[in-house]
Amino acid sequence: MAVQQKEGFRADVALLTERRYDASEAAPDDWYLANMLRDDALLQEALKKRGLSSVRIDWARPEVDWSLFRCAVFRTTWDYYERAAEFSAWLDRVQHHTLLLNPPEMIRWNMDKHYLADLEAKGVNIVPSVFMETGSDPAEMAGLMQQQGWAEAVVKPCVSGGAWHTYRVNAGNAPEVADKIRPVLAKQSFILQPFMQSIVDTGEDTLMVLNGTYTHAVRKCAAKGDFRVQDDWGGTVQAYEPEPAQIALAEQAMAAVSPQPVYGRADMVRDAHGNWAIMELELLEPELWIRYHPPSAEPFAEAIAVALNRPVG
Numbered sequence: 256m257a258v259q260q261k262e263g264f265r266a267d268v269a270l271l272t273e274r275r276y277d278a279s280e281a282a283p284d285d286w287y288l289a290n291m292l293r294d295d296a297l298l299q300e301a302l303k304k305r306g307l308s309s310v311r312i313d314w315a316r317p318e319v320d321w322s323l324f325r326c327a328v329f330r331t332t333w334d335y336y337e338r339a340a341e342f343s344a345w346l347d348r349v350q351h352h353t354l355l356l357n358p359p360e361m362i363r364w365n366m367d368k369h370y371l372a373d374l375e376a377k378g379v380n381i382v383p384s385v386f387m388e389t390g391s392d393p394a395e396m397a398g399l400m401q402q403q404g405w406a407e408a409v410v411k412p413c414v415s416g417g418a419w420h421t422y423r424v425n426a427g428n429a430p431e432v433a434d435k436i437r438p439v440l441a442k443q444s445f446i447l448q449p450f451m452q453s454i455v456d457t458g459e460d461t462l463m464v465l466n467g468t469y470t471h472a473v474r475k476c477a478a479k480g481d482f483r484v485q486d487d488w489g490g491t492v493q494a495y496e497p498e499p500a501q502i503a504l505a506e507q508a509m510a511a512v513s514p515q516p517v518y519g520r521a522d523m524v525r526d527a528h529g530n531w532a533i534m535e536l537e538l539l540e541p542e543l544w545i546r547y548h549p550p551s552a553e554p555f556a557e558a559i560a561v562a563l564n565r566p567v568g
Contacts, residue, residue, distance in 0.1 A: 264319050268302055268309040268559060269327040269353070270295050271540075273334045277313040291331050294545040298330075301556035307563070314345060325563055326354035328517075329362065332540045336366075336416050356517045356562055357538050365538040368413040368446045374533060377511040380504065381533045382526060386413070387445040393433035397426055399447055407450035410436060412443055416540075423450060451534075453525045459534065462497055462505035462521045463543050463551060466558035469505055471548035472497045494547050504531050512536070517558040518543065 272291070281289040299309045312319065314332050321327065327349065335342040343363075350359045357365075364370050368384075375381045385399050387410075400408050410432065411421040420439055424432045436445060458476040462469055474495035497505075505521035512519075519538040526532040545552050 265323040266310040267307040267325045269324040270309055270311045270330045271314045271327055272311050272331040274313045276331050294543060295330060297545045297549050297552040298555055301552040305556055305560045307560060321349045321352040324353045326356055328356045328559060329540045333416060336414050339414055356559060362539050366414055374508060374511055379508050379511050379533055380530055382448050385447045387440060387447060389444050390441060393437050393440050396433055397429040405449040408447050409450050410445055410447045412439055413446050414443055451524045460495060460497060460501060460523050462501060464505050464509045464521060465518050465551055466554040467515050469502045470551040470554060473544050473547055501531050508533050508536050517562055518555055
């Protein structure tokens with residue numbers, strides 16, 4: 256599936272991807288890339304209606320002069336957590352040459368799952384979370400679970416994606432999981448959350464919020480016998496009609512972020528009390544499933560256009 260070809264490296268909008276996906280066409284059997292290109296093509300069409308040219312480009316290309324773009328929008332920069340130091344240095348440099356959307360301070364905040372504590376402090380219901388800070392002893396994990404009254408939990412790095420080093424842990428396998436995360440915990444923090452049975456029973460619901468307003472939703476389901484909903488692990492996605500309470504929570508979570516995100520998504524599950532709770536708020540490089548609801552490209556493009564025309568300061 257083709258999208259707009261690059262004509263040098265100049266356009267109003269750079270749609271940021273990474274080296275694995277820096278292509279204008281997918282092979283016939285590459286459904287993964289085809290889905291990305293379809294989503295970006297829909298956004299590009301909506302941008303074009305507003306007189307804005309756009310091009311997909313690898314964020315890490317060394318030869319790019321970012322001042323040739325009016326803005327750069329994070330779309331599929333899915334290797335950022337594997338290259339965290341390089342990505343952070345890139346943010347430092349590029350923010351002085353073009354407008355980043357979402358803004359760099361928001362990106363840095365959202366990269367690290369400690370942001371969930373900030374949301375909770377602002378009254379947003381989140382999945383209960385305990386942080387294991389860098390250099391702490393992973394053997395303490397079982398004790399932390401016992402203190403919280405959690406028979407099972409999920410542990411993952413605070414800066415991660417694609418279920419990288421994400422483990423389901425209980426009293427029986429805690430020593431084994433501790434050994435697996437020890438080398439990573441020596442370098443970065445982890446988040447520990449209770450295992451939510453609803454993920455296995457019904458799935459994880461994802462609501463897209465574009466230009467401050469809910470647009471559409473999907474439900475992500477794990478493969479049989481697994482708990483990870485990402486397609487990397489066999490997870491599947493289906494269109495979903497959320498409850499009003501879910502829409503309210505997604506918009507509340509986005510409104511708790513300042514300034515208002517241009518785009519984002521809220522991943523949620525039911526907590527132990529039956530209430531909807533934010534599992535993650537994705538503002539950096541969220542899959543937005545625009546292809547599931549093509550009209551959603553319009554508010555996304557409109558938000559980019561508004562940001563471009565907003566007076567500095």
